Amino acid sequence: MIPSLRSGATLLLVLAMLLGAAPLRAEDGYDLWLRYRLLAPEQAKFYKNRATELIAGSSTPTQSVTRGELLRGLQGLLGRDVPLSDSVTRDNAIIVGTPRSSALIAQLHLDTQHLGHDGYVIRNVVVDGHAATAIVAQEDMGALYGAFHFLRLLETGQAIDHLDLHETPRVKLRVLNHWDYLNGQVERGYAGASIWDWWKLPDWRAPRYTDYARANASIGINGTVLDNVNAGATILTSTYLQKVAALADVFRPYGIRVYLSIRFSSPIEIGGLKTADPLDPQVQAWWQAKADEIYKLIPDFGGFLVKANSEGQPGPEDYQRSHADGANMLANALAPHGGIVMWRAFVYSASNPEDRAKQAYDEFKPLDGRFRANVLVQVKNGPVDFQPREPFHPLFGAMPKTPLMTEFEITKEYLGFATHLVYLGPLFEEVLSADTMAHGKGSMVAKVIDGSLDGHALTGMAGVANIGTDRDWCGSDFNQANWYVFGRLAWNPSLSSRAIAEEWVRMTFSNDQAFVKPVVEMMMGSREAAVDYMTPLGLLHLMGPGHHYGPAPWDASESSADWRPVYYHRANRQGIGFDRSRSGSDAVDQYAAPLAAQFNDLKQTPEQYLLYFHHIGWDYRMRSGHTLWYELVAHYTQGVDDVKRMRQTWLGLHGYIDEQRYEQTAAFLTIQEKEAQWWRDASIGYFQSISGLPLPPAYASPPQSLQYYESLTFPYAPGFSSW
Ligand code: GCV
Numbered sequence: 001m002i003p004s005l006r007s008g009a010t011l012l013l014v015l016a017m018l019l020g021a022a023p024l025r026a027e028d029g030y031d032l033w034l035r036y037r038l039l040a041p042e043q044a045k046f047y048k049n050r051a052t053e054l055i056a057g058s059s060t061p062t063q064s065v066t067r068g069e070l071l072r073g074l075q076g077l078l079g080r081d082v083p084l085s086d087s088v089t090r091d092n093a094i095i096v097g098t099p100r101s102s103a104l105i106a107q108l109h110l111d112t113q114h115l116g117h118d119g120y121v122i123r124n125v126v127v128d129g130h131a132a133t134a135i136v137a138q139e140d141m142g143a144l145y146g147a148f149h150f151l152r153l154l155e156t157g158q159a160i161d162h163l164d165l166h167e168t169p170r171v172k173l174r175v176l177n178h179w180d181y182l183n184g185q186v187e188r189g190y191a192g193a194s195i196w197d198w199w200k201l202p203d204w205r206a207p208r209y210t211d212y213a214r215a216n217a218s219i220g221i222n223g224t225v226l227d228n229v230n231a232g233a234t235i236l237t238s239t240y241l242q243k244v245a246a247l248a249d250v251f252r253p254y255g256i257r258v259y260l261s262i263r264f265s266s267p268i269e270i271g272g273l274k275t276a277d278p279l280d281p282q283v284q285a286w287w288q289a290k291a292d293e294i295y296k297l298i299p300d301f302g303g304f305l306v307k308a309n310s311e312g313q314p315g316p317e318d319y320q321r322s323h324a325d326g327a328n329m330l331a332n333a334l335a336p337h338g339g340i341v342m343w344r345a346f347v348y349s350a351s352n353p354e355d356r357a358k359q360a361y362d363e364f365k366p367l368d369g370r371f372r373a374n375v376l377v378q379v380k381n382g383p384v385d386f387q388p389r390e391p392f393h394p395l396f397g398a399m400p401k402t403p404l405m406t407e408f409e410i411t412k413e414y415l416g417f418a419t420h421l422v423y424l425g426p427l428f429e430e431v432l433s434a435d436t437m438a439h440g441k442g443s444m445v446a447k448v449i450d451g452s453l454d455g456h457a458l459t460g461m462a463g464v465a466n467i468g469t470d471r472d473w474c475g476s477d478f479n480q481a482n483w484y485v486f487g488r489l490a491w492n493p494s495l496s497s498r499a500i501a502e503e504w505v506r507m508t509f510s511n512d513q514a515f516v517k518p519v520v521e522m523m524m525g526s527r528e529a530a531v532d533y534m535t536p537l538g539l540l541h542l543m544g545p546g547h548h549y550g551p552a553p554w555d556a557s558e559s560s561a562d563w564r565p566v567y568y569h570r571a572n573r574q575g576i577g578f579d580r581s582r583s584g585s586d587a588v589d590q591y592a593a594p595l596a597a598q599f600n601d602l603k604q605t606p607e608q609y610l611l612y613f614h615h616i617g618w619d620y621r622m623r624s625g626h627t628l629w630y631e632l633v634a635h636y637t638q639g640v641d642d643v644k645r646m647r648q649t650w651l652g653l654h655g656y657i658d659e660q661r662y663e664q665t666a667a668f669l670t671i672q673e674k675e676a677q678w679w680r681d682a683s684i685g686y687f688q689s690i691s692g693l694p695l696p697p698a699y700a701s702p703p704q705s706l707q708y709y710e711s712l713t714f715p716y717a718p719g720f721s722s723w
Contacts, residue, residue, distance in 0.1 A: 029472025036076025061253035119168030120146030173460030174490035175223035191468030191475035202246030219487025278329035355585035394590035397438025418475030425497025533639025538612035547717035577611035682709035
């Protein structure tokens with residue numbers, strides 16, 4: 001690590017002025033983590049001496065993009081143009097390419113076969129008697145990923161003298177899922193409208209599409225599903241496929257494949273058929289013809305994502321066929337073209353009296369081994385629905401014959417929308433590092449996802465995008481970290497969320513340790529803070545009906561029982577929690593035997609999942625020695641205190657970054673503090689009305705009546721309407 005230049009904000013300002021640059025000029029967040037701002041003089045000087053010239057081809061679109069990125073990055077970070085060269089003319093050149101594209105790379109005789117399509121090596125080498133840094137790959141895409149990695153080293157102030165880095169992604173399909181409608185609305189989107197301007201496509205290809213592809217490539221994302229899983233049939237019409245093809249053209253040099261969410265009943269809606277029965281030969285022929293049409297326009301089309309027989313979407317069960325029948329029919333149509341199907345396991349039905357948390361497992365576990373080789377089953381990280389915390393989904397580890405993708409929600413539907421600062425890295429890491437025990441100890445979810453547990457080559461990770469037309473893409477600067485951490489973990493699910501937070505902070509804001517350290521601490525604690533002020537101790541789904549904003553533990557207004565908060569917490573005079581033990585819904589037995597035994601036993605259940613698995617008395621003694629009621633109040637209060645601390649931390653960081661981004665974060669933290677307090681007060685007020693217990697001494701009563709909290713309404717909350 002190169003030593004940081006200074007420890008106070010003043011010196012940086014002085015240096016910036018000496019350099020003649022406007023100090024910390026306002027930024028609107030558009031540049032994400034690819035800002036490439038001039039490094040501190042000592043750092044820039046150090047790297048300049050190690051980047052004297054650039055040797056990079058440009059005979060394919062991806063090569064051109066790679067070369068352009070290195071030129072742009074080096075110019076920005078070092079403050080001067082790095083000359084391009086065809087041969088090594090001096091020490092410390094940067095050479096990038098593949099043995100096929102570059103004679104210089106070929107003469108290094110590095111083994112690149114094992115790097116596959118996306119892998120790369122970054123190594124200090126000697127070429128023609130000169131020291132150089134080589135970014136070497138087997139394919140162009142690997143070289144682009146390597147170039148981004150190299151620039152990241154500079155942006156985060158890493159040493160580059162003894163490099164010997166080998167990287168290959170552990171997951172094959174690293175895919176964003178956009179919940180975007182063709183009318184421009186984004187379901188659960190809090191960053192403006194959809195970035196796809198369908199009306200102007202295919203003729204107008206907005207520059208933002210290229211910036212989007214570039215940002216994704218920089219973190220290894222290699223696929224995007226353009227439309228909402230609640231899909232209409234229109235996306236498959238010829239008119240729209242032309243538009244999709246235009247986007248695919250823009251994304252191709254960046255290694256991003258396009259996928260589509262499809263509506264299972266499309267053969268009826270746009271094909272004139274009377275049925276969408278997957279075993280009907282006419283239906284099968286329709287999908288085959290549709291696949292042929294798509295691949296004529298988009299030869300590298302990725303495939304389909306399908307939400308079927310879930311929340312009102314049509315599906316194979318409408319014809320008494322199974323999910324496997326439906327998925328395989330689509331997979332047959334795509335297979336000749338190399339396409340795949342991502343079939344979602346997010347299924348539950350209000351007419352099924354079974355615990356909602358059990359329904360996906362009940363339906364999919366028996367289908368293990370019945371899916372075609374080009375089908376992945378896409379499973380949400382938890383059994384209910386992207387809650388601030390829930391245990392990992394019991395399907396992980398339970399379907400060894402089927403490749404399972406995990407689906408994370410990057411957009412913060414249940415976590416305070418755009419304004420709350422909640423870094424999702426710890427949530428993702430908690431799930432990926434959870435041990436399913438499917439093949440004994442060490443059977444982590446990450447190993448299910450990367451295929452190593454059961455020997456699958458087809459692997460994937462999906463994240464529901466938080467991207468919209470806002471200048472900063474994600475609705476707040478800190479929400480960008482959630483896009484970033486998703487990509488980095490999809491590349492390597494074993495990375496630490498703390499390390500990722502640190503590199504993101506350095507690239508997005510500053511390399512100054514006096515800024516980096518407290519901000520990383522703040523980010524790392526932010527998810528737990530949200531769990532505490534929203535749904536501590538295993539509670540979940542207590543958000544307002546429909547829009548999912550703010551507390552509504554009292555709510556029973558939803559048409560479907562399993563959308564109602566009261567369904568989830570089951571609080572009564574005696575106690576609180578959903579009994580999923582063997583004496584309750586027995587969801588515990590969907591987990592591998594040792595975990596089932598642990599979760600079934602109240603005393604052994606981790607307290608963070610307590611009320612998810614057990615209904616227990618208000619006076620139950622927790623490990624702390626306090627009663628459950630006391631702990632509940634303490635957790636809610638702790639969450640608020642944590643946010644107060646986050647805000648104080650940020651207030652102490654004024655001057656380290658530009659005013660524009662500083663001020664917005666400060667304002668958003670003020671909103672978060674106010675709303676954390678609201679969550680705490682409303683929740684405690686409600687649960688107290690049920691338990692009838694006094695607040696523990698030293699804990700403040702809610703300032704308003706429960707009726708007041710219940711009376712609040714949120715018309716036009718973003719991300720939700722009647723669609
Ligand atoms: C796209 C939850 C969300 C819905 C979402 C659904 C899904 O229910 O609230 O907006 O629909 O999950 O993942 O399909």
